[in-house]
Amino acid sequence: MGSENNAKSMSIIVTKGTLDWAYPPFILATTAAAMGLDVTMFFTFYGLTLLKKDLNLKVNPLGNAAMEMPVGGGHMAMPNILAAMPGATALTTAMLKNMTKKKGVASIEELRELAVESDINMIACQMTMDLFEYKRDDMIDGLTIGGAASWVEVATKSDINLYI
Amino acid sequence: MADQLLDAKGLNCPLPILKAKKALKDMATGATLEIHATDPGSVADFQAFCRTTGNELVSHEVADKIYKFVIKHTA
Numbered sequence: 001m002g003s004e005n006n007a008k009s010m011s012i013i014v015t016k017g018t019l020d021w022a023y024p025p026f027i028l029a030t031t032a033a034a035m036g037l038d039v040t041m042f043f044t045f046y047g048l049t050l051l052k053k054d055l056n057l058k059v060n061p062l063g064n065a066a067m068e069m070p071v072g073g074g075h076m077a078m079p080n081i082l083a084a085m086p087g088a089t090a091l092t093t094a095m096l097k098n099m100t101k102k103k104g105v106a107s108i109e110e111l112r113e114l115a116v117e118s119d120i121n122m123i124a125c126q127m128t129m130d131l132f133e134y135k136r137d138d139m140i141d142g143l144t145i146g147g148a149a150s151w152v153e154v155a156t157k158s159d160i161n162l163y164i
Numbered sequence: 165m166a167d168q169l170l171d172a173k174g175l176n177c178p179l180p181i182l183k184a185k186k187a188l189k190d191m192a193t194g195a196t197l198e199i200h201a202t203d204p205g206s207v208a209d210f211q212a213f214c215r216t217t218g219n220e221l222v223s224h225e226v227a228d229k230i231y232k233f234v235i236k237h238t239a
Binding site: 027030031034035036103104105106114 | 217
């Protein structure tokens with residue numbers, strides 16, 4: 001928001017772009033902004049996908065033994081051999097989206113919209129855009145394009161710096 | 165009775181806080197916002213929100229699994 005006097009500030013480096021890992025940065029950023037902090041998010045590598053106009057986030061439990069889903073009162077992790085099968089990503093993604101909806105958890109689209117509304121400074125990493133051939137037109141409006149130095153400058157003045 | 169009521173029942177973290185902030189922004193200084201939530205985490209969170217932003221948490225209570233908060237817009 002930046003409207004408060006002597007606002008505290010927070011910066012987050014966002015490096016992951018799967019459906020599960022998209023939550024922490026957007027939840028913390030929007031909450032901090034709601035609590036009067038000036039917030040900057042620096043999107044790099046896979047985090048950059050979170051800035052695409054068309055979000056198509058997915059999650060797959062392959063190699064993530066901690067990803068358990070509630071099943072019949074208990075919890076169950078998907079064996080790697082099943083997680084590697086065709087359709088496993090679509091299945092897990094649908095399950096997580098369904099769970100978030102049922103539990104009143106915001107969608108990433110909704111959180112991102114709130115982030116834009118709360119004037120969070122979003123920086124897209126120029127190098128990653130070049131590397132993965134993202135076009136400016138693929139990304140949402142209101143971004144700053146910058147590099148490591150842009151984040152370092154913000155970070156030196158921030159009360160909180162996170163890497164997610 | 166508060167000046168405005170925000171129904172945040174069924175919403176999970178951080179939506180009750182985000183919606184409360186959105187409502188407070190458009191309210192006059194001194195006006196009160198009553199929030200109804202079902203998220204048990206909102207008890208600690210609204211206290212933290214008020215301590216950090218300087219808005220006054222006038223009251224918070226729980227009845228029938230519904231958490232009720234009254235916040236005075238002072239910041």
